[in-house]
Amino acid sequence: QLQLVESGGGLVQPGKSLRLSCATSGFTEDYNTIGWFRQAPGQAREGLSCITGSSTTNYADSVKGRFTISSDNAKNTVYLQMNDLKSEDTAVYYCAYGRHNMCVMSELWYDYWGQGIQVTVSS
Numbered sequence: 171q172l173q174l175v176e177s178g179g180g181l182v183q184p185g186k187s188l189r190l191s192c193a194t195s196g197f198t199e200d201y202n203t204i205g206w207f208r209q210a211p212g213q214a215r216e217g218l219s220c221i222t223g224s225s226t227t228n229y230a231d232s233v234k235g236r237f238t239i240s241s242d243n244a245k246n247t248v249y250l251q252m253n254d255l256k257s258e259d260t261a262v263y264y265c266a267y268g269r270h271n272m273c274v275m276s277e278l279w280y281d282y283w284g285q286g287i288q289v290t291v292s293s
Contacts, residue, residue, distance in 0.1 A: 171196050172196040172197060174193070174267055174282060174284035175284055175285070176191065176265055176285065176287040177287065179288050179289045180288075180289070182290070183255075184291055184292075184293055185255065187252060188255065189252070190206070190249065190263055190289070191247055191249055192206070192248045192250075192284060193246060194248070195246060197246075201222075202223050202268065202269060202270070203222045204239075205219070205220040205265065205268065205277075206239065206248075206266075208263045209261055209262050209286075210260060210261040215277055216232070217230055217274075218233050218237060218263075219233065219275070220239070220275055221273065222273050223271060226271075226273045228274075236253050236254050236255075237251065238253075248265060250263070252289075256291060257291050257292060259289060259291050260292070261289060262288055262289075263286065264283055264284055265284045266281075266283045267282040
């Protein structure tokens with residue numbers, strides 16, 4: 171069964187940090203990319219970061235320098251470390267799996283999606 175499960179979200183104060191996890195299972199491709207996206211109420215889904223199986227990474231300008239993506243292949247898990255969080259980071263965060271080795275942040279390139287997890291940044 172192909173599955174992605176996000177965890178690590180919640181309520182955090184501005185300036186603080188959170189680490190999201192995306193646990194994958196059932197995927198067997200040698201070439202793959204995991205992307206992180208978010209969607210705030212009333213807004214389009216936004217690509218944040220991605221990492222390929224060969225560890226190529228990419229970041230959106232809105233999170234560059236604050237967010238870091240990494241992977242633990244032994245655990246089939248990809249992480250998104252989010253530092254210096256701001257109120258505008260409040261959104262539902264999704265991870266997604268693409269059957270390719272191109273670190274792109276358009277949702278059109280991703281085939282499977284997690285259920286999403288809420289991140290709320292508020293004092």
